[in-house]
Amino acid sequence: MAPALLLVLGVLAYPIAWEVWLSVTDFSSITGDGRRFVGLANYRKLLADALFWHASLITLVYFLVTTAAKLALGTALALLLQRPSRARALVFLAVFLPWAYPGGVTVVAWYWMLNPPITTAYSAFFGGIKHSVDAVLGGGAYAFLSVALFNVWRGSSFTAIFLLAGLNAIPTELFDYARLETQSAAQRLRAVTLPLLRPYMALAVFLSFTTAFGDLANVWMLTGGRVVFPLIGTYAYWLGIGAGRFAEAAAWSLSLVPLLAAALVLLFRWFDAPEEARA
Amino acid sequence: MRGRQRWAQRGLLLAAAVYSLFPIYFITVQSLKTPQEDVFGSPFYVIDPTLENYTDLFDSDAEPSVRGYVVVPRVPFVVWLLNSAIVLTSTLVVTLVAAVPAAYALGRLRPPGWRWWRRLLFATYVVPHTILFIPLYQVVLTLGLDDSHLAIVLIYSTMALPFAVWILSAYYRHLPREIEESALVEGASPATAFTRIILPMSRNVLVAAGLFTVGTVGNDFMLASIFLLDRHKQTVAAGLGVMDVSLEELVAVAGVNLAAIPIALLCALFARGYVRGLTAAMLEGA
Numbered sequence: 001m002a003p004a005l006l007l008v009l010g011v012l013a014y015p016i017a018w019e020v021w022l023s024v025t026d027f028s029s030i031t032g033d034g035r036r037f038v039g040l041a042n043y044r045k046l047l048a049d050a051l052f053w054h055a056s057l058i059t060l061v062y063f064l065v066t067t068a069a070k071l072a073l074g075t076a077l078a079l080l081l082q083r084p085s086r087a088r089a090l091v092f093l094a095v096f097l098p099w100a101y102p103g104g105v106t107v108v109a110w111y112w113m114l115n116p117p118i119t120t121a122y123s124a125f126f127g128g129i130k131h132s133v134d135a136v137l138g139g140g141a142y143a144f145l146s147v148a149l150f151n152v153w154r155g156s157s158f159t160a161i162f163l164l165a166g167l168n169a170i171p172t173e174l175f176d177y178a179r180l181e182t183q184s185a186a187q188r189l190r191a192v193t194l195p196l197l198r199p200y201m202a203l204a205v206f207l208s209f210t211t212a213f214g215d216l217a218n219v220w221m222l223t224g225g226r227v228v229f230p231l232i233g234t235y236a237y238w239l240g241i242g243a244g245r246f247a248e249a250a251a252w253s254l255s256l257v258p259l260l261a262a263a264l265v266l267l268f269r270w271f272d273a274p275e276e277a278r279a
Numbered sequence: 280m281r282g283r284q285r286w287a288q289r290g291l292l293l294a295a296a297v298y299s300l301f302p303i304y305f306i307t308v309q310s311l312k313t314p315q316e317d318v319f320g321s322p323f324y325v326i327d328p329t330l331e332n333y334t335d336l337f338d339s340d341a342e343p344s345v346r347g348y349v350v351v352p353r354v355p356f357v358v359w360l361l362n363s364a365i366v367l368t369s370t371l372v373v374t375l376v377a378a379v380p381a382a383y384a385l386g387r388l389r390p391p392g393w394r395w396w397r398r399l400l401f402a403t404y405v406v407p408h409t410i411l412f413i414p415l416y417q418v419v420l421t422l423g424l425d426d427s428h429l430a431i432v433l434i435y436s437t438m439a440l441p442f443a444v445w446i447l448s449a450y451y452r453h454l455p456r457e458i459e460e461s462a463l464v465e466g467a468s469p470a471t472a473f474t475r476i477i478l479p480m481s482r483n484v485l486v487a488a489g490l491f492t493v494g495t496v497g498n499d500f501m502l503a504s505i506f507l508l509d510r511h512k513q514t515v516a517a518g519l520g521v522m523d524v525s526l527e528e529l530v531a532v533a534g535v536n537l538a539a540i541p542i543a544l545l546c547a548l549f550a551r552g553y554v555r556g557l558t559a560a561m562l563e564g565a
Binding site for chain 2: 012014015016018019022077080081083085087088090091092093094095096097098099100101102103105106107108109110112113125153154157158161162164165166168169200207236237240241246249250253264268
């Protein structure tokens with residue numbers, strides 16, 4: 001217990017406390033070491049900033065879109081992989097690969113694939129897609145889509161394997177009863193399988209939640225480090241590491257906390273309910 | 280009807296495999312191309328495969344070479360690979376060494392308020408590193424730990440720890456107590472009972488926790504690129520991630536594949552254990 005707590009306290013709690021303190025000062029690389037307590041000025045500035053609301057909206061949309069896609073694809077893949085078939089082992093490995101392929105480097109390849117240099121054979125193709133997408137949906141739309149696509153590709157793999165493990169944990173008798181009691185496969189899915197999977201889905205959504213808000217790396221890489229469309233995370237990164245305005249960046253980052261707390265409460269409610277009943 | 284269903288299933292399985300594998304296939308095809316074919320060939324297959332892009336990564340001391348009409352800059356790729364391996368193994372060791380006792384304590388010994396401890400620990404997983412990188416950056420700089428593998432290993436371990444503790448403690452919690460008791464009756468000390476019996480029993484769950492750690496570390500590029508600036512201290516992700524415009528795209532893509540293959544193989548090898556471990560943890564109640 002002790003080493004884990006120490007690590008968590010040292011690397012999480014201390015920096016968070018420090019960040020909260022930072023967000024009420026005017027610390028930046030311009031002011032240097034001298035920092036002044038400015039109260040909630042950074043937060044007031046944040047709430048008055050139109051860009052902040054824009055970024056919040058995009059962050060939320062990004063989360064909803066990617067999570068819905070990951071959950072749908074992941075569930076479908078898990079159900080498919082649960083059915084016995086000869087190719088199952090191979091397909092299982094194939095589905096496992098996007099997650100196993102280390103994202104930190106794969107994203108580099110995705111960048112080159114979706115934003116090819118001018119000279120390659122497929123440049124015209126992807127360039128054409130980019131221009132038509134941006135023309136219809138507005139600038140930055142292509143970047144948004146490519147980031148979402150990468151997140152979904154990798155995340156659906158994780159979700160599928162995770163839910164497959166969940167399906168395996170459900171006693172098979174329940175499915176046998178369900179086969180006797182229900183009339184169609186669709187009804188069985190809606191009335192039996194999905195409710196049984198619900199706690200695991202809640203957990204998967206939760207894990208996806210953290211990648212949607214935390215994985216600014218993908219956004220950063222796939223947009224070549226430019227703020228093409230602002231997400232709260234990328235913008236905070238840009239403000240802090242890029243521009244040295246640490247105090248403001250801290251306020252930006254911390255604006256996510258209420259959302260995260262709400263998600264946590266929901267998760268514990270959904271996930272612990274069946275367990276309480278079982279105990 | 281049955282036949283049609285079977286074909287539908289086969290089709291879906293095939294679609295799932297293509298969906299999952301296509302990007303990796305695409306990367307691999309590009310990485311095997313010569314500069315000429317990159318420009319004039321088809322993006323979907325390679326006619327005249329070459330390993331030049333891969334071998335280029337290994338002679339790092341030479342001057343930038345000119346191949347075709349492109350200048351290929353040199354990168355210390357071998358050093359990056361080595362750094363990645365060091366960081367990955369250290370993170371694995373730290374995570375598991377810290378997670379196992381914590382999980383055992385929470386799952387088995389149940390200190391007062393254990394449920395809340397577990398929730399708290401799990402909640403730390405939700406603190407995305409988006410929120411944390413600014414203070415971490417400051418702390419690491421103040422301690423002079425930038426360009427040190429120690430800092431990044433500790434940070435990665437904290438990222439992976441909550442999940443590891445979560446699945447391990449779920450498993451330990453529902454392991455029948457008689458297992459340890461019978462070992463104690465036979466004269467084993469509690470420590471022996473733990474290392475000789477409980478640890479081997481939780482092998483699959485340990486594999487799942489370990490693979491999750493590998494996935495977490497493998498996914499990160501941002502933290503590595505913030506904290507490792509020295510070119511000879513960087514991991515592959517940080518090194519390739521600098522997006523040097525002069526870094527030729529074919530070589531970069533080859534580097535991606537080369538770094539990914541060992542990890543993908545590792546994961547494939549343990550994939551079955553991973554699912555079994557997750558299932559075991561879920562069976563034991565979450």
